[in-house]
Amino acid sequence: MPDQLLFATEVALNGLMAGVMYSLVALGFVLIFKASGIFNYAQGVMALFAAMTLVGIQNGQVPFSHLINAIFGTDIHYFGWEAPAILAIALTVVVMIALAWAVNRFIFRHLVNQEPIILFMATIGLAYFLEGVADLMWGSEIKTLDVGLPQGINETIDSVTFEIFGYGFFIDNLDIVATVIAALLVLGLVAFSQYTKQGRALRAVADDHQAALSVGISLNFIWVLVWSIAGFVALVAGIMWGAKSGVQFSLSLIALKALPVLMLGGFTSIPGAIVGGLIIGVGEKLFEFAIGQPFLGGATENWFAYVLALLFLVFRPQGLFGEKIIERV
Amino acid sequence: MxxxxxxxxxxxxxxxxxxxxxxxxxxxxxxxxxxxxxxxxxxxxxxxxxxxxxxxxxxxxxxxxxxxxxxxxxxxxxxxxxxxxxxxxxxxxxxxxxxxxxxxxxxxxxxxxxxxxxxxxxxxxxxxxxxxxxxxxxxNYWDAASVAVNYLLDENGGDLSGKTIALVYHNSAYGKEPIRTLEALAEKHGFDLTQLAVDHPGQEQKSQWLQIRRERPDYVLMWGWGVMNQVAVQEAANVRFPMENFIGNWWAGAEHDVTPAGDAANGYKSLNMNTIxxxxxxxxxxxxxxxxxxxxxxxxxxxxxxxxxxxxxxxxxxxxxxxxxxxxxxxxxxxxxxxxxxxxxxxxxxxxxxxxxxxxxxxxxxxxxxxxxxxxQGLVQQWNASEQRFEPLTGFIEPDREVIDPLIQEDSMAYAEENGITPGCADS
CATH class of the missing domain: 3.40.50.2300 (Response regulator)
Structure with a gap:
C-alpha cells in the first residue's frame, strides 16, 4: 500500500475516534432537545461542572472552601480523604440529578409554554451561572483527572498493522475506551427508551407533549429524568475530554465541537449524533491531512467541520436523521 | 477569590x-x-x-x-x-x-x-x-525563539544544518509571533522549519501530532497557551515523541501545563525569562x-x-x-x-x-x-515529574541580536511611519 494511502487510512481511523468524542458531547444536546425542544447551551458547562465535581469528590476537596474561609476566617480546603473513582462517579451522578431537579424546579417550570428562543436564552444564563458556581465550588486551577483510563498508543494495533503494512498505525487507547463507552451508552439509551416505562413515557413526551399529558404522564418528572440523563452523558464526556487535558474551564468549549455534529446528524436523533460525529471527525481530519496542512497552512479543522455541516444542511435541512417538521396552515 | x-x-x-x-x-x-x-x-x-x-x-x-x-x-x-x-x-x-x-x-x-x-x-x-x-x-518573543535555537545549536555542537524543527503554534497573533524570526534563523543555520498551526483553544491536536509522528522532526518547539499546552504534552507522550526534544516557550512552561500528563511529561523542556x-x-x-x-x-x-x-x-x-x-x-x-x-x-x-x-x-x-x-536572555528548564518541579538546565542564554535587531528595526519603523511618529527619546 503506498505511504500516502497508509497515512490517510491512519488519519481516517483517528478521525473516527475523534468523531466519537464529539458525539459524546452531542448526545446530551439531542436528549434534551428531543424531550423538551430546548437547545441546551449549557451542555458544555454541564460537562465541565460534572468533571470538576468528580475530581473534587475524588480528592476530598471541600466545596465552596474559598467562600467559607473568606466569610468565617477559617483555612480549610480538604477533608483529608480520597474517594475511590467508582464512588466519586456515583456521587457525581447524584449531584447531576440534583442539578437536573433544581434546573427544572427553579427555571424551566416557570417557563412552560414560552417561545423556544426564551428557553434558549434561559440556558445561556444557566451556562454562565453554572460556570460561576463551579468556580466557587471547586476553584479555577487545572485538576488532574485519574479514573484509571488507559492513554497512549495501542501496542497491539501498532504491531499488527506494522506486520501487515510495514507501518504501525497510531490509535490512542483513550479513544478506544471512548468508542466502547459511547457504544454502550447508545445501547443503554435505546434499551431504556424501548423497554422501560419511563423510557416509553419519554418517547411519548418527545412525540407530543399534549397527548402525553392527556394520558397522565408527568412532564416535570420526564424533564427531570431527561436532564439527569443528559447530566450523566455530560459526566462521561467530561471524563473523556478531561483525561486528555486535565479538568479546566476550557472544557466547556467542547460544546463548539458538538454543534456541527448536531447540524449534520439532526437535533432529535441519537443515531444521528453518532453518525454525525463520525462524519465530522473523519471529514475534518482528512481535509486537514490532504488539503489544509499542505496547501492552506493548517488549522482548518474548526471551520471545515462547519462547512461540512452546512453542505449537508443545504440538501437536508433537518439533518441526516432529524425529523422533518411540517407545519400545516 | x-x-x-x-x-x-x-x-x-x-x-x-x-x-x-x-x-x-x-x-x-x-x-x-x-x-x-x-x-x-x-x-x-x-x-x-x-x-x-x-x-x-x-x-x-x-x-x-x-x-x-x-x-x-x-x-x-x-x-x-x-x-x-x-x-x-x-x-x-x-x-x-x-x-x-x-x-x-x-x-x-x-x-x-x-x-x-x-x-x-x-x-x-x-x-x-x-x-x-x-x-x-x-x-520578548523573538528573543525567545532565538534563545531556543541557540540552545539547540549548543546541544548539537553548533551545527543544526540538516535538522528539522517543527513549530507547533497557537493559530493566533501570539502563536505566529516567532515565525518570522525562526524563518530567518532557519536560513542562517540551515535547518528545516515545519509549521503546525493549532486552532483555538487547542483541545483537539490529533492531526498535528500524527504528522509529527510520521515526519519525526528532530525537535518540536511550542508557542502555546491555556489548554493547548496540556493537550500537546499529552499528545507528545502518546506518540512517544522524546520529551527532551520538546521545548515550549515561557508561556508553556508552568507546573499546570505538565501535571495532567503525569509521569509521561517527565523531561519536557521550556524556556523561562526568570529562574525558579x-x-x-x-x-x-x-x-x-x-x-x-x-x-x-x-x-x-x-x-x-x-x-x-x-x-x-x-x-x-x-x-x-x-x-x-x-x-x-x-x-x-x-x-x-x-x-x-x-x-x-x-x-x-x-x-x-x-x-x-x-x-x-x-x-x-x-x-x-x-x-x-x-x-x-532566557534560560531552559526541564520538568522533573518525580520531584514535581521544573529544574534549570542552563544559565541565561543570549539571543542572536544580529538576526533580531534588523527585524525589530524594520517592524518598529513601519509602525512609526503608519502612525506618523518621529522616532526619538521622550522628554523627561
Whole structure:
C-alpha cells in the first residue's frame, strides 16, 4: 500500500475516534432537545461542572472552601480523604440529578409554554451561572483527572498493522475506551427508551407533549429524568475530554465541537449524533491531512467541520436523521 | 477569590477612600479558560507589593495601592479595565495579554501611561525611540525563539544544518509571533522549519501530532497557551515523541501545563525569562508578612511556583522602576511620566537582585531610551515529574541580536511611519 494511502487510512481511523468524542458531547444536546425542544447551551458547562465535581469528590476537596474561609476566617480546603473513582462517579451522578431537579424546579417550570428562543436564552444564563458556581465550588486551577483510563498508543494495533503494512498505525487507547463507552451508552439509551416505562413515557413526551399529558404522564418528572440523563452523558464526556487535558474551564468549549455534529446528524436523533460525529471527525481530519496542512497552512479543522455541516444542511435541512417538521396552515 | 471577597468586605466596612498613593492596576484573569495561568501570576504580582507595604511601609514612604480588574483574558474587557482604572492615577499597566497590549499601545501613548509587557505583546516595542511608553524587558518573543535555537545549536555542537524543527503554534497573533524570526534563523543555520498551526483553544491536536509522528522532526518547539499546552504534552507522550526534544516557550512552561500528563511529561523542556527557586529568601518574607498575616491575594499555595515567581518578578521590576523614578525626580509621589523615566533608566544588577531577596532571579540588564527590551536572555528548564518541579538546565542564554535587531528595526519603523511618529527619546 503506498505511504500516502497508509497515512490517510491512519488519519481516517483517528478521525473516527475523534468523531466519537464529539458525539459524546452531542448526545446530551439531542436528549434534551428531543424531550423538551430546548437547545441546551449549557451542555458544555454541564460537562465541565460534572468533571470538576468528580475530581473534587475524588480528592476530598471541600466545596465552596474559598467562600467559607473568606466569610468565617477559617483555612480549610480538604477533608483529608480520597474517594475511590467508582464512588466519586456515583456521587457525581447524584449531584447531576440534583442539578437536573433544581434546573427544572427553579427555571424551566416557570417557563412552560414560552417561545423556544426564551428557553434558549434561559440556558445561556444557566451556562454562565453554572460556570460561576463551579468556580466557587471547586476553584479555577487545572485538576488532574485519574479514573484509571488507559492513554497512549495501542501496542497491539501498532504491531499488527506494522506486520501487515510495514507501518504501525497510531490509535490512542483513550479513544478506544471512548468508542466502547459511547457504544454502550447508545445501547443503554435505546434499551431504556424501548423497554422501560419511563423510557416509553419519554418517547411519548418527545412525540407530543399534549397527548402525553392527556394520558397522565408527568412532564416535570420526564424533564427531570431527561436532564439527569443528559447530566450523566455530560459526566462521561467530561471524563473523556478531561483525561486528555486535565479538568479546566476550557472544557466547556467542547460544546463548539458538538454543534456541527448536531447540524449534520439532526437535533432529535441519537443515531444521528453518532453518525454525525463520525462524519465530522473523519471529514475534518482528512481535509486537514490532504488539503489544509499542505496547501492552506493548517488549522482548518474548526471551520471545515462547519462547512461540512452546512453542505449537508443545504440538501437536508433537518439533518441526516432529524425529523422533518411540517407545519400545516 | 478570597482576596476579592475580603476586599469587598473591607470596602463595605470602611466605605472610604484608600490612603495609598502609588497606584498599580492589576489586569488579572482569575476566571475563564485561562484562569489557571492568570491566578498565580496575579497572586505573585499583588503579594510582592503587599510585602513592600507591610515590611517597608511602601516604596520611598508611599504606600502602594493595587487595583485589581478582571479581564478574563478578553481583549474588550481588558480595554474596559484600562479605561476604568487609569483615572485613579495608574502608574504602569501590565496587560498580561498580547491582544490587550495591541489595543492599549496607542491609548497609553495618548494618556502618557507606560506599559510593561514582559515577555509578550508587540516585540518591536523594544525600540524605545518609536514606542516611548512601552517596555518589554527583560525579553520578548523573538528573543525567545532565538534563545531556543541557540540552545539547540549548543546541544548539537553548533551545527543544526540538516535538522528539522517543527513549530507547533497557537493559530493566533501570539502563536505566529516567532515565525518570522525562526524563518530567518532557519536560513542562517540551515535547518528545516515545519509549521503546525493549532486552532483555538487547542483541545483537539490529533492531526498535528500524527504528522509529527510520521515526519519525526528532530525537535518540536511550542508557542502555546491555556489548554493547548496540556493537550500537546499529552499528545507528545502518546506518540512517544522524546520529551527532551520538546521545548515550549515561557508561556508553556508552568507546573499546570505538565501535571495532567503525569509521569509521561517527565523531561519536557521550556524556556523561562526568570529562574525558579522556591527557597529564595523573598518567599520566606512573603510567607511571614503577607500569607501568614492573611493578606495574600490567593490562598498561599502558589508561592514559589513558575507563574507566581514571574508575577512577583514583574512586581519587583515595577517597584525598582518606581524607586528609580523617585530618585531621578526627588519625590516619592511620582506621576506616570516620572514612572516612564524610571523604567527607561532601570538597572538590574546581581547585587541589587540579592538585596531584594532573590539572587539571580533574572538576567542582569539595563534599560535605556533606545532599548526598552533589556538583555533578551532566557534560560531552559526541564520538568522533573518525580520531584514535581521544573529544574534549570542552563544559565541565561543570549539571543542572536544580529538576526533580531534588523527585524525589530524594520517592524518598529513601519509602525512609526503608519502612525506618523518621529522616532526619538521622550522628554523627561
Amino acid at each position: 478570597k482576596k476579592t471577597l475580603t476586599t469587598l468586605a473591607v470596602t463595605a466596612l470602611l466605605a472610604g477612600p484608600a490612603a495609598a498613593d502609588l497606584v498599580i492596576p492589576d489586569l488579572s484573569y482569575r476566571t475563564g479558560p485561562y484562569a489557571a495561568g492568570g491566578i498565580p501570576f496575579s497572586d505573585g504580582y499583588q503579594d510582592y507589593f503587599e510585602l513592600l507595604n507591610q515590611r517597608d511601609g511602601g516604596i520611598g514612604g508611599e504606600m502602594v495601592r493595587v487595583v485589581e480588574c478582571e479581564t478574563g483574558y478578553n481583549t474588550e474587557k481588558g480595554v474596559e479595565c484600562y479605561e476604568s482604572t487609569k483615572g485613579e492615577g495608574a502608574l504602569v499597566y501590565q496587560p498580561l495579554s498580547t491582544g490587550i497590549t495591541y489595543q492599549l499601545i496607542p491609548k497609553a501613548a495618548a494618556d502618557g501611561i507606560p506599559l510593561h509587557t514582559m515577555g509578550y505583546g508587540r516585540t518591536s516595542a523594544r525600540n524605545g525611540e518609536v514606542f516611548n511608553n512601552v517596555f518589554n524587558y527583560p525579553a 527557586n522556591p527557597d529564595a529568601p523573598v518567599f520566606d518574607e512573603i510567607r511571614e508578612h503577607v500569607v501568614d498575616a492573611g493578606l495574600a491575594a490567593g490562598d498561599g499555595s502558589n508561592v514559589g511556583n513558575v507563574l507566581y515567581t514571574r508575577g512577583m518578578y514583574a512586581a519587583m521590576l515595577a517597584a525598582e522602576a518606581i524607586r528609580k523614578a523617585q530618585e531621578i525626580h526627588g519625590t516619592a509621589n511620582i506621576t506616570p511620566a516620572m514612572m516612564r523615566d524610571g523604567m527607561a533608566a532601570l538597572e538590574m544588577t546581581e547585587a541589587r537582585m540579592e538585596e531584594l531577596g532573590y539572587p539571580n532571579i533574572g538576567p542582569v540588564f539595563s534599560v535605556s531610551c533606545q532599548n526598552h527590551g533589556g538583555s533578551g
